[in-house]
Amino acid sequence: MKKLVKQYSLVAVASVLGLAAIAVVICDPSKVNGQMTAVQRWNPRRVPADTVFVGDQACGECHKKQFASHEQSGMTMAMEPIAGSVVLNDNPKLSMRVGPYTYEIKRNGKHSSYSVTDGKDTVSYPIVYAFGQGKMGQTYVLERDGKFYESLVSFYRESKSLDFTIGAPRGVPASLTDAVGRLLTANEVASCFSCHATGAVVSGTQLRLDKLTHGVRCEACHGPGGKHITAVKEGESPAKSIYNPGLLGGDELTQQFCASCHRSAEESRTLQDLHINNVRFQPYRIFQSKCYSDDRNISCIACHNPHEPLREDPAYYDKRCLECHSLRDKTAKVGGDGKSCPVADKNCTSCHMPKVEIPSAHFKFTDHYIRVVRPGEKYPS
DSSP states (O other), X not given: OOOOXXXXXXXXXXXXXXXXXXXXXXXXXXXXXXHHXXXXXXXXXXXXXXXXXXXXXXXXXXXXXXXXXXXXXXXXXXXXXSTTOHHHHHOOXXXXXXXXXXXXXXXXXXXXXXXXXXXXXXXXXXXXXXXXXXXXXXXXXXXXXXXXXXXXXXXXTTTTEEEEOTTSOOXXXXXXXXXXXXXXXXXXXXXXXXXXXXXXXXXTTEEOGGGOEESOOHHHHHOOOHHHHHHHHTTOOGGGGSOOGGGSOHHHIIIIIIHHHHOOGGXXXXXXXXXXXXXXXXXXXXXXXXXXXXXXXXXXXHHOOTTSOOOOOHHHHHHHHTTTBOXXXXXXXXXXXXXXXXXXXXXXXXHHSXXXXXXXXXXXXXXXXXXXXXXXXXXXX
């Protein structure tokens, strides 16, 4: 595997669904250096213990457009409050049978319960956390005796039913206790909450769930906004009091900042072993691309504005490709050396970033390994 364009101090680890909230700006290196010396570097997974967040509403007083669109984004919906869960409200009774075990997720007012029975004994727990917006599915975290468990079964949107959680053993559980789900380690709990919520984890692994805000909010990626708001009110330069990851170089942004939750090429050996399941980890996949570099035109925010819902229209992404690649009768917009495609002049991603289905996920993921895909080729893990 080729080496990373540059090595950085942040460590890229963690898990699933959705991109980090980043200001989309392009600027010169002097502005980048100026901000980095004025504002302490911010790592969404390494929140200092004394951090105090002011909340999205305070940010929205000035950033009205971003605040309004971000409310509908996958970032904000990375974790649903149980009381207002769209998935659980729309699917008030779900059931599944595995060998002698019957699973049931049942809605009761603003609460939902997760039950498993073997026909003789039954265990039931309130669902305390719902991870995922439901675009693909939703997995539940249960609390038992002060410990957290990942539900053995999850909801999947395509089938509107329950199935085994991704990564869970798909056989018949050995006992009723095992049938409930998997005990999460302290590091796994910290990873889950730090990547799906805001303010829930400090100092790497210390939980403060009483401070939790569901979803990845403004301050999860920009850091605490108190000093920034004070600076604005006092007429000082606001840029020097808030972290703006959009000023980072393309590689650091993709492989370190976004990959702190979406997983990077630094985890290549682990991710290769996942085979087709690693298609879910976009920074790792895009790093394999021949065109990958430190250029922001190939970074996460070149195509995805984390303040908005994910764009689904192919024409939107065609414009991103044409920042570097040319059509057969035109020149690339920014003078890039990307070759023109001899086959087509639209719907670039349908050929060069194909959808890959993970059967156990009941979902097709966009493969961010940009390449010429050969008919019948095996998945390049």
